Amino acid sequence: xxxxxxxxxxxxxxxxxxxxxxxxxxxxxxxxxxxxxxxxxxxxxxxxxxxxxxxxxxxxxxxxxxxxxxxxxxxxxxxxxxxxxxxxxxxxxx
Amino acid sequence: xxxxxxxxxxxxxxxxxxxxxxxxxxxxxxxxxxxxxxxxxxxxxxxxxxxxxxxxxxxxxxxxxxxxxxxxxxxxxxxxxxxxxxxxxxxxxxxxxxxxxxxxxxxxxxxxxxxxxxxxxxxxxxxxxxxxxxxxxxxxxxxxxxxxxxxxxxxxxxxxxxxxxxxxxxxxxxxxxxxxxxxxxxxxxxxxxxxxxxxxxxxxxxxxxxxxxxxxxxxxxxxxxxxxxxxxxxxxxxxxxxxxxxxxxxxxxxxxxxxxxxxxxxxxxxxxxxxxxxxxxxxxxxxxxxxxxxxxxxxxxxxxxxxxxxxxxxxxxxxxxxxxxxxxxxxxxxxxxxxxxxxxxxxxxxxxxxxxxxxxxxxxxxxxxxxxxxxxxxxxxxxxxxxxxxxxxxxxxxxxxxxxxxxxxxxxxxxxxxxxxxxxxxxxxxxxxxxxxxxxxxxxxxxxxxxxxxxxxxxxxxxxxxxxxxxxxxxxxxxxxxxxxxxx
Numbered sequence: 001x002x003x004x005x006x007x008x009x010x011x012x013x014x015x016x017x018x019x020x021x022x023x024x025x026x027x028x029x030x031x032x033x034x035x036x037x038x039x040x041x042x043x044x045x046x047x048x049x050x051x052x053x054x055x056x057x058x059x060x061x062x063x064x065x066x067x068x069x070x071x072x073x074x075x076x077x078x079x080x081x082x083x084x085x086x087x088x089x090x091x092x093x094x
Numbered sequence: 095x096x097x098x099x100x101x102x103x104x105x106x107x108x109x110x111x112x113x114x115x116x117x118x119x120x121x122x123x124x125x126x127x128x129x130x131x132x133x134x135x136x137x138x139x140x141x142x143x144x145x146x147x148x149x150x151x152x153x154x155x156x157x158x159x160x161x162x163x164x165x166x167x168x169x170x171x172x173x174x175x176x177x178x179x180x181x182x183x184x185x186x187x188x189x190x191x192x193x194x195x196x197x198x199x200x201x202x203x204x205x206x207x208x209x210x211x212x213x214x215x216x217x218x219x220x221x222x223x224x225x226x227x228x229x230x231x232x233x234x235x236x237x238x239x240x241x242x243x244x245x246x247x248x249x250x251x252x253x254x255x256x257x258x259x260x261x262x263x264x265x266x267x268x269x270x271x272x273x274x275x276x277x278x279x280x281x282x283x284x285x286x287x288x289x290x291x292x293x294x295x296x297x298x299x300x301x302x303x304x305x306x307x308x309x310x311x312x313x314x315x316x317x318x319x320x321x322x323x324x325x326x327x328x329x330x331x332x333x334x335x336x337x338x339x340x341x342x343x344x345x346x347x348x349x350x351x352x353x354x355x356x357x358x359x360x361x362x363x364x365x366x367x368x369x370x371x372x373x374x375x376x377x378x379x380x381x382x383x384x385x386x387x388x389x390x391x392x393x394x395x396x397x398x399x400x401x402x403x404x405x406x407x408x409x410x411x412x413x414x415x416x417x418x419x420x421x422x423x424x425x426x427x428x429x430x431x432x433x434x435x436x437x438x439x440x441x442x443x444x445x446x447x448x449x450x451x452x453x454x455x456x457x458x459x460x461x462x463x464x465x466x467x468x469x470x471x472x473x474x475x476x477x478x479x480x481x482x483x484x485x486x487x488x489x490x491x492x493x494x495x496x497x498x499x500x501x502x503x504x505x506x507x508x509x510x511x512x513x514x515x516x517x518x519x520x521x522x523x524x525x526x527x528x529x530x531x532x533x534x535x536x537x538x539x540x541x542x543x544x545x546x547x548x549x550x551x552x553x554x555x556x557x558x559x560x561x562x563x564x565x566x567x568x569x570x571x572x573x574x575x576x577x578x579x580x581x582x
Contacts, residue, residue: 002456016443017440026449034453040400042396050474051474078191080424
């Protein structure tokens, strides 16, 4: 099921590049892991509701409250390329 | 007084009484770091000057301090944000990132009078069971420098074991506090999901991640948790467990407590010396009046695959934020915006992180979602149900933490599946959101520490800590200290 073509596709989705040798190794590794995960098929889960949260949670609503957020300058200071107003990236729209 | 031999609470009391100054304590820890960390590599960043300045600032308040941990030096795993102090997640991609805010956990401990010594090494993005996937080099086990300290909070466990700070705060997604605590001979606790705010914890798998302490004993863990726990509006999953003061609940009286031994946790794949030590621990608890009950946990074998599907799925989503734009490191050469993302992520992430991102993308992709991700969420419900059933028969569970003692460096990374399987006793707890702790309960023939795991129902922290405290009143495994990394 897992082959180099699928790994290439997943890498594209994940914005990762794999070198030729790496691609083979990653394919073999993922194949082994996914084959092992098929052990789950032994367990009958028909009718079991998928559980994303262990506690019964529901939406809790409250009124909006205005409060100060982070300082823009401090946030921008951590970016690899920024000025005092924005994150800088290569031109993305012609 | 040999400061190193004190627990965090004993040191806090000595500081309050004026027998030790905050600065003396900080200096002692920094001296230990200077002497030993060249060999151990437990720290990524040491903030020595800050620590000494903070000690001076805290000293005047020592006598009237309310917190039992006031003035006690400690350190944080490097995935917990600290305002203005480099936070790397042990990854190249975060580079020199200095967060513009501190995590709720860091703030809470600062409020409790902590003196931070710096940031602790770990597996990159907390993905690993050995602390070898760090961009900053592997951590070594202070009991044997040729072995790993466990992971992913390996730096935290090694630092506490080696006297480089009196306690540490780590995170546990699938065993990342308990397993290194076991391999390094310290006491570590993963609280109930939601008990500690995750605000400012760099996310790996948000539905499983939880912050907790690594300490010299259960009483220290209780004190750190008293400072850490509570609802935080900045983390919508945090909750108020109504714990009261855990430290005050440590009576050591466990008469009548029903301790369950899940048969499946003592079966095939478990090292004989580990099995014997954990069963002896059951005997110690029995000696203090607990009842030991054997029971079955039939779904154990499904926990590792379900865990790795859910964790990888969440990781692939969480780690999409690292793109070389908003913070951290950016690749030097690229051609356009998409290539900037691609080059930055390709050069910035290590192999294990990439493997989990790809695995996550796979289990979430159209055509495989139902067979893997949805199935794993169903298995999670089944595992939660199995724990519910177990806790009808007992008050807490006793199991091993890991199938073996600490493996040698370099042995695990070549076979990721084997490494994943070694998490078998710890990951079910995260899937069910339960509290669990690891306590030293013996040594193997090679002199390596063995950990015993106590697992409780939701909000059962007090019960677990009291059982561990009772155990530690009758044993001294937690008091032994390793010499690895000491200059002779």
